[in-house]
Amino acid sequence: MSWEQLIKAILIERDGEDSIYKPSSKKGIRETISLRVALDRLFKGAHSIRKNIEIIADWRDKAVHLLMPELQGLASRVFQSGVLNYSAKFEQFTETPFLHAQHSGMLSLVGDFKLPPASVLRTNYGLAADDILGLAMAAEEDIKNSNDIEFAIPINVSLVYAKDG
Structure with a gap:
């Protein structure tokens, strides 16, 4: 809204x-x-901020964010980008800060970022499990393909072996 x-x-x-x-x-x-x-x-054409708003609006319209706690990890990344995008656009338009510096206004990136196995989803949700899994996989793929902070907070973790010296 x-x-x-x-x-x-x-x-x-x-x-x-x-x-x-x-x-x-x-x-x-x-x-x-x-x-x-x-x-x-x-927003003309493909735009990351537009894509972010559209996915959140789709989830709102379908109320999937209320129905599927298993999507919490993916959704929090998309929602956090939405907060950052809104704050930047608000400040650009109004020429005033969205939030004062002493207020962070940030969501926490929390939760397990891995979906439970399909068998667990089926036990918990029955026939709806396939829809949940499909939605989660589509969201995960969109996040991976965009790799853009305006769409979803990227979380890139690399483990490396390093030698001191």
Whole structure:
């Protein structure tokens, strides 16, 4: 919701107040455009911030973030990027900090970043397990392929053997 309001404010500033309204209905009711339409107008083409907002909006619409704690590790990386993106865009637009320096405003990257085996998911969720697994694998693949902090916080860990000297 905060993204929708910020994007609409940017569009009003850039294109005028009428730019965020749909044509009036037969009853004369003025409705604003949806988040996805606003995204189309602000971010042209493939854009990491747009992709981040879209995946979060999809999860919100499907309420998957409430249904699947197994996605916590992946989701926290996407949500954290959303917080950083919003903060930067808010500050760019308003020329004021989103949060004062003494407030971190950050989510914690917590949880186990590995999905439980499919058999455990099936025991816990029955037929929905395949949907959960598919969603998790798709999210994991999107994160891996983007490797972009504006989409999801990358977590790259390398173990190396080093010789002192």
